[in-house]
Amino acid sequence: MPETSSLQDPRLPDKKALQIIPWIIAIAFFMQMLDTSILNSAIPAIARDLNENALSMHWVVISYTLAVGVLMPVSGWIADYFGMRVVLVAAIALFSLGSLLCAASFSLPMLIASRVVQGIGGAFMVPVGRLLVLRVYPRKRLVEVLSFITVPGLIGPLLGPAVGGFLVEYATWHWIFLINLPVGLLGGLAVWHYIPNLKQSKVSHFDYSGFLLFGVAIVLLTLALDSAGEQGQSHVSGWKLGLSGAVGAACLALYWLHARNAAEPLFSLALFRIRSFSVGILGNIFTRLASSGMPFLTPLLLQVVIGYPPFQAGLIMIPMTITSIFSKAIAPPLLKRFGYRWVLFVNTLLLGTAIASFSLMASGMSLVSILLFFAAFGAINSLQFTAINTLALIDLPPDLAGSGNSLVSVVMQLSVSLGVALAASLLTIFSIGQSTPSAGLAGVFYHTYLCMGGISVIAALLFLFIRRESGRED
Numbered sequence: 001m002p003e004t005s006s007l008q009d010p011r012l013p014d015k016k017a018l019q020i021i022p023w024i025i026a027i028a029f030f031m032q033m034l035d036t037s038i039l040n041s042a043i044p045a046i047a048r049d050l051n052e053n054a055l056s057m058h059w060v061v062i063s064y065t066l067a068v069g070v071l072m073p074v075s076g077w078i079a080d081y082f083g084m085r086v087v088l089v090a091a092i093a094l095f096s097l098g099s100l101l102c103a104a105s106f107s108l109p110m111l112i113a114s115r116v117v118q119g120i121g122g123a124f125m126v127p128v129g130r131l132l133v134l135r136v137y138p139r140k141r142l143v144e145v146l147s148f149i150t151v152p153g154l155i156g157p158l159l160g161p162a163v164g165g166f167l168v169e170y171a172t173w174h175w176i177f178l179i180n181l182p183v184g185l186l187g188g189l190a191v192w193h194y195i196p197n198l199k200q201s202k203v204s205h206f207d208y209s210g211f212l213l214f215g216v217a218i219v220l221l222t223l224a225l226d227s228a229g230e231q232g233q234s235h236v237s238g239w240k241l242g243l244s245g246a247v248g249a250a251c252l253a254l255y256w257l258h259a260r261n262a263a264e265p266l267f268s269l270a271l272f273r274i275r276s277f278s279v280g281i282l283g284n285i286f287t288r289l290a291s292s293g294m295p296f297l298t299p300l301l302l303q304v305v306i307g308y309p310p311f312q313a314g315l316i317m318i319p320m321t322i323t324s325i326f327s328k329a330i331a332p333p334l335l336k337r338f339g340y341r342w343v344l345f346v347n348t349l350l351l352g353t354a355i356a357s358f359s360l361m362a363s364g365m366s367l368v369s370i371l372l373f374f375a376a377f378g379a380i381n382s383l384q385f386t387a388i389n390t391l392a393l394i395d396l397p398p399d400l401a402g403s404g405n406s407l408v409s410v411v412m413q414l415s416v417s418l419g420v421a422l423a424a425s426l427l428t429i430f431s432i433g434q435s436t437p438s439a440g441l442a443g444v445f446y447h448t449y450l451c452m453g454g455i456s457v458i459a460a461l462l463f464l465f466i467r468r469e470s471g472r473e474d
Contacts, residue, residue: 017194018136022148024190025129028092030152031183032122035099035176036064037160040299041314042173049173052108054304055431055444058226058424061296062417063112066222067119069413070215073266073406075127077206083197084132087124089188095121096184102177127409135198158321161299165314210266213255218414220248226421228429267407271400275467276340280392283462284411285418287348287388290355290456291381292419297427297448301361305441319371320378327382331390334383340391341466347387348460351380356453359446385412391466426451 039061047054079087098118105111129149137145167175224245259265272278302313334343354377361370389408396404426448431441 017196020190020194021132021136022145024187024194025126025133026149026152027183027187028088028125028129029149030156031095031180031187032126033153033156034160034163035118035122035156035180037157037295038164038167038176040295041161041164041303041310041317042168042176043296043299044303045168045173045310046111050106050108050111054300055424055427057108058296058420059112060108060115061420062222062226063115064119064122065413065416065420066219067116068123069410069417070218071120071123072127072410072413073214074206074211075124076131076406077203078124079128079131080200080203083199084128084135085191085195085197087128088132088191088195091121091124091128092184092188092191093121094118095125096181096188097121099177099180099184103174132195132198154321154325158318158325161314161317162311163314165310165312168310170311205264207262207264207266210255210258210262213251213258214266217248217251217255218417220244220251222414222417222421224248225418226425228425268400268403271396271404271407274395274400275465276395277392277404279462279465280388281407281411283344283348283388283459284385284392284408285415286459286462287351287384287456288412288415288419289422290419290452290459291351291384292416293423293452294355294358294377294381296420297423297445298358301358301445305445306361316367316370317374319375320381323375323378324382327379328386331383331386335387335390339466339468340387340394341463341468344384344387344391344463344466345460347380347384348463349457351377351384352453352456352458352460354380354453355456356450359449359453361445422455423448423452 043057043060044054046052046060047057075087095118098114098116098121101114101117102111105114130146133145133149134142164176167173167179221244224241227241227244255266256269259267259269272281298317299313302308302316303310308316354373357373358377361373389412392408393401393404427444430444430447
């Protein structure tokens with residue numbers, strides 16, 4: 001991992017710059033989180049415009065999150081090598097270019113490729129911005145500044161579905177990408193003007209082999225999971241599933257062997273000797289397999305099956321984000337009172353039940369009931385991942401904290417890709433032999449939600465392996 005001392009450029013930001021830098025990083029964080037959530041409400045409209053089936057649009061989401069997750073581990077090393085100002089400006093420029101290409105896309109493959117360009121920029125914006133904060137602010141101000149830049153990350157998902165629905169309904173879907181351009185231009189100029197090009201005088205070795213093996217493994221395993229939904233429809237899909245899965249698993253095994261002997265591996269295997277970290281990572285993956293597909297599935301359910309217009313569908317999802325924000329406040333006292341083991345076991349069962357309960361939604365369900373479904377899911381889901389992420393890090397020694405935090409961040413991103421791929425595969429499997437009318441599609445979503453809820457319920461068993469004393473002060 002990169003060293004955190006010996007900055008080659010001794011010029012640190014002046015007093016005015018130190019006041020402005022948190023705003024710049026917060027806006028970058030807001031851009032990324034808004035873009036992630038704004039797209040979901042627009043997927044049915046984009047599918048119609050591109051003459052695609054709305055149920056097959058999942059790679060528009062996966063391509064972005066996969067690019068972000070795969071490239072995250074290299075972001076800090078590249079920033080130390082080229083300098084933070086250069087990397088941040090390049091990241092914002094790539095994100096903006098990707099947004100422009102998305103708006104200009106006239107086919108699904110072009111849109112997916114454009115989202116990859118966006119994802120490459122997004123992979124560097126927030127991690128490098130957070131690294132900059134750690135480098136230029138004294139320790140006593142870190143909590144204050146880091147808290148400030150994460151607030152927009154909560155506001156972005158709150159506004160995203162409604163803003164996306166509004167733009168689709170009253171303008172065109174292209175504007176969900178075009179609104180990034182003026183923000184990106186102003187952000188790039190602000191970075192160039194206020195942020196010095198801090199870099200390391202001595203950059204440590206980067207684990208290129210581990211990075212390549214890990215990245216290829218994740219991409220191929222995602223392809224395999226996506227291909228599972230096509231299995232049985234053609235021999236090509238069967239070959240793609242088998243080959244992607246086998247090579248992906250082999251690359252992951254090779255990374256494990258490589259990391260055992262590498263002096264500075266991408267992610268230290270010593271992390272997995274700590275039970276709370278291992279359970280936290282596995283719980284993160286398997287629980288997100290169930291819940292990460294929800295932002296993709298639910299706008300489709302509301303618009304394609306139930307028939308809500310895009311703007312109203314976006315507004316309906318707001319309670320989910322509001323309750324998720326408030327739920328973060330109750331996590332610490334709950335964990336202190338009952339411990340990680342029982343909070344996560346019980347809450348995971350509740351999460352599975354909440355996901356499965358979405359299968360009950362139908363055109364005849366009252367709006368109040370639908371809003372309550374979303375509010376309950378938002379609170380339970382937020383508590384789940386606040387607790388899991390804390391569990392993974394709470395018992396790490398100082399020398400492994402950086403590597404562990406990096407891996408948790410990567411797993412969070414990559415699990416979104418896997419969750420969306422799983423949701424899309426289940427939709428494909430259950431839609432075989434179904435006709436297009438909403439009555440048939442309602443059954444497809446019904447079975448998909450039940451399966452995803454069931455996965456979460458099974459994942460609850462993982463948390464019984466948490467030691468009772470993990471994270472407890474007494």
